[in-house]
Amino acid sequence: MASKRDYYEVLEISKNASADEIKKAYRKLAVKYHPDKNPGDDEAEAKFKEAAEAYETLSNPEKKVRYDQYGHSAEGMGGFGGFSGGGMSMEDIFSHFGDIFGGGFSSGANFGGGSRTRTTVGSNLRVRIKVTLKEMYEGGLRTIKVKRQKLVEGLTTKTCPNCKGSGVEVRVVNTMFGQMQSQTTCSQCEGTGKIADNIPAGADKFGLKKVDEEITINIPAGAREGIQLSMRGKGNDAPFGGVPGDLLVVIEEEKHPDFEREGDNIHRALYISFAEAVLGTSKEVEAVVGKVKIKVDAGTQSGKILRLAGKGIPRLEGSGRGDMYVHINVWTPQELTPEQRQFFEGQLEGGQMTPQPTGKEKSFFDKVKDFFN
Template sequence: MSKRDYYDVLGVSKSAAADEIKKAYRKMAIKYHPDKNPGDKAAEDKFKEAAEAYEVLSSPEKKQRYDQFGHAGVGSSASGGYGGGNMNMDDIFSNFGDIFGGHNPFESFFGGGQQRGGRRVAKGSNLRIKVKLTLEEIAHGAEKKIKVNKLVVCKTCDGTGAKDQSSVSTCGTCGGSGQVRRVTNTILGQMQTASTCPTCNGSGQQITAKCNVCHGDGVVRGEETITINIPAGVSEGMQLSMSGKGNAAPNGGIPGDLIILIEETPHETLKREGNNIVYDLHLSFVDAALGLSIEVPTIDGKAKIKIEPGTQSGKLLRLKGKGLPEVNSYHRGDEIIHINIWTPKALSSEERNVLEKLRESPNFKPQPGKNDKSFFERMKEYFE
């Protein structure tokens, strides 16, 4: 099932300002919050859909990529699990501090959301890496194994931060819930509010003796080999995201994400223009005059083309479907072959005599047409 347009999800236009986008998300978050709609799967799906849309449109960088490439620009679940569609409820609730000015109203009025067990869960930081791809890899997609230096879960304590199991105890202040509740008398009656426990910072646990390796953090510096499946058709500057592959979070929290920045390695002979490929073919004026069959390089190997007799310099030939694919699409661009007539700089006396005789022939006199188009005009027609 295809995703809905993020602007339609929040009910805003593409020209909406950041404040308008935030206001629209706040309205939907309140309306479809799970604690206000217990057991309503449709409301929960709309709640997650709105959070995913806001996660993209609230970021200038992600919004720009989305406006340019659509859902493909911010990730594809069909290509290794990228994108906002992998947000869980903890990711979504972490946005409320920004939406409601540093205060999550659902912690006060709904007890923090039972789906999270009432405990505050930390999230690890995101990591950014660059991946270089050749045109061939971009054309067919690629699998890359990358060694990433990052924070990983401490194996000694399994991420608890404690020296041993006996060093972990239930927080005496909140009783393990991660929250403290207060009852306040108001003119409307008694009102119960909840806030993060100041003793355990929402974890619900206290550590009496810290792990000797991670010193209580639950994470250590390490290296992990990550397999990245990159879809065909990506372009320079595009970013992909792998959920949960960033830095590990302390005390068994949610790991951050891995952001992959795409870089293109220049090809020796082929140039990229959008999804089209351009190749400069150099011919001698003899071959151009007589015509011939010749092989040219493509992304998929060699292709044989026919040069018609009398071919002029600047002529453009097209190999349909020999360009690059669009992301998550079956459509491919073309390869454009630009004919260049090569003129020798050094001639033997015999060659010079032959050319001197040909110089006087009417067929060797320039005969430009009145409606000849420039190279840039022809290129513009192809790429439009």
């Protein structure tokens, strides 16, 4: 590390080179030391990496400022991250600066000499499932049906004749820097290096066939809308059987007719009669699971909200449960018997039922505010 060259020196530019000049300088060196042009030349490869590392820092405004101020010692400060110091791999270089190399040079799939065994990877499978509030409350197992690509039995393969198993096609292309080799993914085997020898019925050229499969997933207690459960290896099988993809299950909340969920809290309405509001009562109301007893005090106003601590949904992160809120609504009778009518008419004249707020009743707006605090 002590002998590390100055990045400006590496790119052969002055300290006040513009972003454009930095890019041009790097492009020039990248072309000069490109591994395709210098097969088996370790020194060229080292220079190629050195230039990429210099460019990685100097092309990033934030890193450049730190480098200008502290030089290579800034790299120990954690500000550089990633690949500096430890050196970048060829794959890093091609994946990060693919735009510099232009058409075809970004793959970098096969650097480091010779062909190597490729591991194919299956694609992820994403499904959405509707989950009831009760299932979210209790958690539990659920078996779902998925259509996934599965590797068929009895598939035999042979080395791809087009790329000889390397998975890449090498072509000579004319660029503004002269003739260069370009590597692209083999069109015949799509980079796998293999082709099927015999394709069993119903399978595609990679030996994959769509099948219906039942998979049991575990819905955690406290699950909520939008969370994603991932099941490693339960996605699509890989071409010719490599590493299968994952199954991603996205949870959707099924609307409950009586409950409204707000985070881990649940809300429900409760209608009581005029007489119950006046005289007080106790009620048993449905919770998400089971029932809860609540006491309605005499003289309860419509709109009162009762909080039942810990009767909400279990917390997915952390412990405990949210709360349950019961919104009391006093039902005003709409049809009266002649006797009832006479009774209420008497009250109008007597004036006992005239509203007499004490000011201690929380206003509608206060209640709303309480919820969101």
